[in-house]
Amino acid sequence: xxxxHTISPxxxxxxxxxxxxxxxxxxIGPQALGELASARSSCRSFTPCDPVYAQGDRVxxxxxxxxxxxxxxxxxxxxxxxxQRFLMPGDLFGAVSASQQDIxxxxxxxxxxxxxxxxxxxxTSLRQRHPTLGNRLLEAVEQTAHEAMDMVTNIGRRSATxxxxxxxxxxxxxxxxxxxxxxxxxxxxxxxxxVTIGDALGLTSIHVNRVLRSLRExxxxxxVRGTLLIHDEVRLDALLHGTEQHDRQGAxxxxxxxxxxxxxxxxxx
Amino acid sequence: xxxxHTISPxxxxxxxxxxxxxxxxxxIGPQALGELASARSSCRSFTPCDPVYAQGDRVxxxxxxxxxxxxxxxxxxxxxxxxQRFLMPGDLFGAVSASQQDIxxxxxxxxxxxxxxxxxxxxTSLRQRHPTLGNRLLEAVEQTAHEAMDMVTNIGRRSATxxxxxxxxxxxxxxxxxxxxxxxxxxxxxxxxxVTIGDALGLTSIHVNRVLRSLRExxxxxxVRGTLLIHDEVRLDALLHGTEQHDRQGAxxxxxxxxxxxxxxxxxx
DNA sequence: CGAAGTCTTGACAAGACTCAAACTGGGTGG
DNA sequence: CCACCCAGTTTGAGTCTTGTCAAGACTTCG
Numbered sequence: 009x010x011x012x013h014t015i016s017p018x019x020x021x022x023x024x025x026x027x028x029x030x031x032x033x034x035x036i037g038p039q040a041l042g043e044l045a046s047a048r049s050s051c052r053s054f055t056p057c058d059p060v061y062a063q064g065d066r067v068x069x070x071x072x073x074x075x076x077x078x079x080x081x082x083x084x085x086x087x088x089x090x091x092q093r094f095l096m097p098g099d100l101f102g103a104v105s106a107s108q109q110d111i112x113x114x115x116x117x118x119x120x121x122x123x124x125x126x127x128x129x130x131x132t133s134l135r136q137r138h139p140t141l142g143n144r145l146l147e148a149v150e151q152t153a154h155e156a157m158d159m160v161t162n163i164g165r166r167s168a169t170x171x172x173x174x175x176x177x178x179x180x181x182x183x184x185x186x187x188x189x190x191x192x193x194x195x196x197x198x199x200x201x202x203v204t205i206g207d208a209l210g211l212t213s214i215h216v217n218r219v220l221r222s223l224r225e226x227x228x229x230x231x232v233r234g235t236l237l238i239h240d241e242v243r244l245d246a247l248l249h250g251t252e253q254h255d256r257q258g259a260x261x262x263x264x265x266x267x268x269x270x271x272x273x274x275x276x277x
Numbered sequence: 278x279x280x281x282h283t284i285s286p287x288x289x290x291x292x293x294x295x296x297x298x299x300x301x302x303x304x305i306g307p308q309a310l311g312e313l314a315s316a317r318s319s320c321r322s323f324t325p326c327d328p329v330y331a332q333g334d335r336v337x338x339x340x341x342x343x344x345x346x347x348x349x350x351x352x353x354x355x356x357x358x359x360x361q362r363f364l365m366p367g368d369l370f371g372a373v374s375a376s377q378q379d380i381x382x383x384x385x386x387x388x389x390x391x392x393x394x395x396x397x398x399x400x401t402s403l404r405q406r407h408p409t410l411g412n413r414l415l416e417a418v419e420q421t422a423h424e425a426m427d428m429v430t431n432i433g434r435r436s437a438t439x440x441x442x443x444x445x446x447x448x449x450x451x452x453x454x455x456x457x458x459x460x461x462x463x464x465x466x467x468x469x470x471x472v473t474i475g476d477a478l479g480l481t482s483i484h485v486n487r488v489l490r491s492l493r494e495x496x497x498x499x500x501v502r503g504t505l506l507i508h509d510e511v512r513l514d515a516l517l518h519g520t521e522q523h524d525r526q527g528a529x530x531x532x533x534x535x536x537x538x539x540x541x542x543x544x545x546x
Numbered sequence: 547c548g549a550a551g552t553c554t555t556g557a558c559a560a561g562a563c564t565c566a567a568a569c570t571g572g573g574t575g576g
Numbered sequence: 577c578c579a580c581c582c583a584g585t586t587t588g589a590g591t592c593t594t595g596t597c598a599a600g601a602c603t604t605c606g
Contacts, residue, residue: 082430085518090430105415113426135415136408142415143401147374149418156425157382161351161359163433164479168562201584210433215562217586233571233584249354437594470552484594486554502553502603 054117071102076121082113091208118199171209195237323386331383339371345390360477387468440478464506
């Protein structure tokens with residue numbers, strides 16, 4: 009039950025390696041699933057660095073990741089790159105609604121990957137016959153928006169250390185929810201390099217390197233050559249949720265009116 | 278025709294001050310519009326700083342801004358604040374799909390504002406009878422996600438100067454598209470303070486102040502006490518799109534602050 | 547008038563970036 | 577087997593951008 013909401017299992021066809029795909033059928037109904045399966049124009053496979061589409065293309069399909077990781081990113085005129093989203097099995101991307109526009113980002117594979125192609129037009133007409141599918145799509149896109157906002161907060165207001173730690177923890181969480189690792193796994197293989205992490209967090213890879221070293225030395229976590237290991241989950245949470253001050257507090261720090269002002273409004277929780 | 282896509286006119290009721298609301302009716306059909314209008318449970322009015330909902334609330338409504346500006350923001354445990362989105366007339370926010378979760382951000386008015394309340398449940402059932410409405414909703418939410426990604430790139434990969442200039446230009450553009458100012462307006466009144474801008478861009482208000490001064494001295498634009506004026510659109514575009522590199526100053530020397538004070542203080546006195 | 551919220555400025559500190567160089571491990575081809 | 581290359585990683589030194597702290601000035605409003 010929870011799984012449905014967590015892994016956004018929009019659709020996976022028979023070739024999808026993920027178990028429990030029946031959940032999806034149950035959610036949108038067997039008939040809709042059948043039609044959706046036939047609406048799929050094809051499945052495509054990729055090896056690392058293969059592009060799905062590129063900045064400036066006109067894209068008329070939505071995609072669902074069946075296996076592997078992909079990334080969405082934008083490159084500015086002068087070469088600066090920002091990764092906007094990592095994609096894992098079950099994720100939806102591309103042109104979901106029919107608002108025809110050139111796309112402003114690129115999509116490419118990070119690992120061996122396969123995705124399912126759903127032409128937007130077919131998806132639109134299908135949605136009209138199967139409102140439940142429409143619900144799922146809307147939820148998925150709303151979730152995407154929500155995650156992007158989260159990223160804004162992460163990049164805008166957190167220190168480099170917090171950003172890196174948070175991203176890595178987030179990746180592990182997502183893998184757990186998708187059953188890509190055991191639910192109690194304390195580590196995983198992530199197809200990320202220091203450059204990738206930097207481009208996702210608005211940092212240089214060099215600084216990412218220093219941050220990783222510091223996290224390692226703090227015995228919080230280590231990320232070496234794609235292998236993530238959480239050493240101290242408690243201190244990691246403390247680092248991320250500020251329940252504990254790590255090295256940041258200087259001499260007698262007193263949160264006074266300045267803070268009270270911003271926090272003055274009810275902040276539930 | 279173009280307008281439909283640009284201002285995301287999801288819905289406005291008779292009390293909405295915006296002209297051309299007929300466009301919206303034409304888009305989703307008169308019957309759907311009628312039903313949507315009756316689905317609206319109420320309209321609410323706000324004065325600056327009034328909350329619509331707060332972090333931690335359970336929200337069961339979607340909202341459409343009828344007039345005024347609002348902001349969505351998140352406050353971290355230690356008081357750091359990140360504004361995730363500014364809302365202007367026509368914008369949709371709140372719980373559009375029925376994925377029940379506590380909300381992780383707050384919404385509050387920046388100006389006098391009125392919004393239309395659409396209970397999510399009614400919206401969901403209405404969508405099933407009027408697929409075109411579903412299309413519009415999906416497009417709107419996808420657009421939101423897209424704009425959030427844009428924000429990620431802006432904050433992650435652009436300098437403080439670029440960020441500020443971009444935000445101000447973006448606000449003016451949005452106002453133009455919504456007919457809140459003349460299409461050829463070179464300035465506008467924005468309900469933003471330097472603190473607000475900082476919180477939206479991941480900067481401190483003090484640094485925003487420095488950046489604004491520098492933009493003013495560069496004769497690109499001025500933003501004084503809520504009044505935006507674009508002085509040199511060409512150089513602004515150059516600054517933002519890198520067709521030219523803004524030689525901030527040849528050597529890394531502090532810009533001379535004594536001069537150009539006249540340009541700096543055109544107001545008041 | 548005072549109070550609160552803004553804006554402005556300066557001096558300084560810290561965080562993050564740049565440049566440059568060296569190291570690693572895995573592949574490749576001779 | 578080795579030399580070589582390559583992408584990724586590591587480290588250091590120096591610089592620049594941005595944040596912090598502190599204080600003063602200006603506006604608005606009751």
